[in-house]
Amino acid sequence: MRREVTVVCRCNDVTREDILKAIEMGIDDFELLRKYLRLGFGPCQGRSCVMIAARIFARAKGKSVEEVLSNYRVRPPIVPVPAKYFARGLKP
Amino acid sequence: MRVLVVGAGISGLFVARELALRGVKDVTVVDSGYPGGGATLRNLGCFRSSFTSPEHVVLIKESIREWLRLRDEMGLSLEQRGYLWVARKPETLEGFRKLTEFHHQFGVPTRLVDADEVRLLEPRLNARVVVGAMFDPTAGRMPIIENFVKLYLEVKRLGVRVVPYTRVTRLVPRGSRVTAAETSRGPVEADAFVVAAGGDSRDILATVGVDVPITDVPRHPYVTEPYAETLRPALIIDWDTPGSPHVSQNEHGSFVLARDLEDAPRVSIYSHRADAIPHILKPLRELLPLLSGVNVLRYWMGYYDMTPDHHPIYGPVEPYENLYVAAGFSGHGMMMGPVTGKLIASWILDGRPHIDVARNLTLERFKTGRLVKELAVIG
Numbered sequence: 001m002r003r004e005v006t007v008v009c010r011c012n013d014v015t016r017e018d019i020l021k022a023i024e025m026g027i028d029d030f031e032l033l034r035k036y037l038r039l040g041f042g043p044c045q046g047r048s049c050v051m052i053a054a055r056i057f058a059r060a061k062g063k064s065v066e067e068v069l070s071n072y073r074v075r076p077p078i079v080p081v082p083a084k085y086f087a088r089g090l091k092p
Numbered sequence: 093m094r095v096l097v098v099g100a101g102i103s104g105l106f107v108a109r110e111l112a113l114r115g116v117k118d119v120t121v122v123d124s125g126y127p128g129g130g131a132t133l134r135n136l137g138c139f140r141s142s143f144t145s146p147e148h149v150v151l152i153k154e155s156i157r158e159w160l161r162l163r164d165e166m167g168l169s170l171e172q173r174g175y176l177w178v179a180r181k182p183e184t185l186e187g188f189r190k191l192t193e194f195h196h197q198f199g200v201p202t203r204l205v206d207a208d209e210v211r212l213l214e215p216r217l218n219a220r221v222v223v224g225a226m227f228d229p230t231a232g233r234m235p236i237i238e239n240f241v242k243l244y245l246e247v248k249r250l251g252v253r254v255v256p257y258t259r260v261t262r263l264v265p266r267g268s269r270v271t272a273a274e275t276s277r278g279p280v281e282a283d284a285f286v287v288a289a290g291g292d293s294r295d296i297l298a299t300v301g302v303d304v305p306i307t308d309v310p311r312h313p314y315v316t317e318p319y320a321e322t323l324r325p326a327l328i329i330d331w332d333t334p335g336s337p338h339v340s341q342n343e344h345g346s347f348v349l350a351r352d353l354e355d356a357p358r359v360s361i362y363s364h365r366a367d368a369i370p371h372i373l374k375p376l377r378e379l380l381p382l383l384s385g386v387n388v389l390r391y392w393m394g395y396y397d398m399t400p401d402h403h404p405i406y407g408p409v410e411p412y413e414n415l416y417v418a419a420g421f422s423g424h425g426m427m428m429g430p431v432t433g434k435l436i437a438s439w440i441l442d443g444r445p446h447i448d449v450a451r452n453l454t455l456e457r458f459k460t461g462r463l464v465k466e467l468a469v470i471g
Contacts, residue, residue, distance in 0.1 A: 026245045029126045029256060035133060035237045038344075043317060043389065071126055076364055080317050080387035083377070086369035 008056070009049035011042020019056050030057050030068040043080050046072075094118040095440065096273055096282035098260050098296060099289035101132040102240065102426050103418045105247050105254075106433030107286050112250035114437055119252045120282070122275060123289075124259040128240045130290045131425060134394030136313060136340055136348055137239075138327045139427035140175050140231030142195050142202045144466040147403060148424070149198045150449050151431050156230065158430035166242055169343070170234035173326040176213055177226040178379060180332040188226040194467060195228075202228045214324050216382055226331075233326040235343050236426060260289075262299040263415070270300065270415045284414045284440050288432075291397040293405075293419035302409055305458055306420045308395040310355045312368035316386040318345030333375040339383070347386060349376060364391065396423040401463040404428065407439050407454040416440060417455060
């Protein structure tokens with residue numbers, strides 16, 4: 001069993017400790033860190049993890065959350081959509 | 093010697109790495125955004141040397157050799173699971189056969205495979221539409237983010253200064269030399285300048301009167317949720333459908349789908365195209381029926397920085413003595429990264445590229461009209 005870990009991203013099982021370790025490794029940009037740890041890459045699209053991760057990163061680097069998130073973009077679709085619904089949209 | 097590299101993508105960082113390894117003490121890389129934020133972290137991470145010009149084949153074959161060496165040296169990840177170009181029409185196979193002959197001249201072991209062997213290479217392909225294929229066993233794919241982050245950290249360890257969120261607004265010439273770059277955070281002086289900024293290279297070099305024929309062409313990839321079912325080849329290409337729709341599966345199990353669609357160049361990076369999904373998916377799910385049941389997870393956009401002959405622009409920028417370019421990769425910048433680093437570093441430090449054929453790819457070719465010729469074009 002894992003002891004004393006705080007799960008930040010439930011889609012990809014990323015913890016607060018993973019984030020701090022990545023910062024320690026030298027990843028000094030939030031977008032790079034987010035992509036490296038795949039925060040926001042799961043089906044929740046970052047709704048549960050990105051704000052928390054941004055706050056951890058901002059605190060560690062002495063930056064504002066707003067600055068840390070300035071390059072974050074939400075990608076469509078907002079929720080996973082079965083591919084067949086898209087294929088239907090094509091005119092014959 | 094002080095070198096300023098403009099662009100902290102895969103090309104800029106490999107140039108910086110090579111310069112640092114060769115003893116250049118003062119290397120700075122600036123980027124208008126975050127490292128890798130352009131085409132580098134937006135592409136599919138697929139690589140092959142089975143191209144249709146000697147320039148591409150020779151340089152990318154060497155680049156793949158270098159990637160494999162770096163896999164051991166820097167702990168990178170990549171897999172050579174092959175590219176499979178699938179033919180729906182029997183006449184396409186003759187084109188594939190000619191192409192394999194061309195590749196064999198350069199030691200690239202592509203081969204023509206019949207419908208039975210296609211079933212062995214990927215049993216889930218729809219046997220009713222597939223008549224045969226061309227297979228390149230040396231092609232593959234890599235987890236781009238992981239490899240790029242490792243490169244970024246190594247470059248910083250080597251003492252290179254990487255300065256993000258710093259836009260170059262103008263290069264400052266004096267006579268036959270560039271003396272400084274004006275940036276959003278003030279001027280940076282250097283002894284040599286390398287512009288490796290994708291499509292932005294055009295605007296940066298225009299400030300010193302140099303015309304760089306690069307067009308930003310939007311691309312629209314989609315990624316699905318992860319699935320346990322695993323595709324055997326690194327990339328499957330539906331060759332007989334316009335825009336050659338293609339599908340890859342990343343190391344997490346997600347399928348990545350894309351197709352070359354007609355699009356307006358230089359549209360906003362936020363111009364999403366919802367219609368891209370059906371256009372990409374319709375031919376691919378006919379080819380690979382398992383794609384009918386997948387969930388689309390995410391869509392993003394990126395640019396191919398296209399040149400008129402779809403080959404990169406490398407080397408010195410005349411009439412300046414200390415200005416170099418590495419841009420216009422036309423969708424191949426990631427796979428060419430390591431060779432790009434060595435070429436530009438050898439141009440700067442030795443006065444000539446370490447691989448001779450790269451001389452055919454200088455900016456000069458657009459003035460003389462000696463564009464790269466594709467020797468084996470199929471279809």
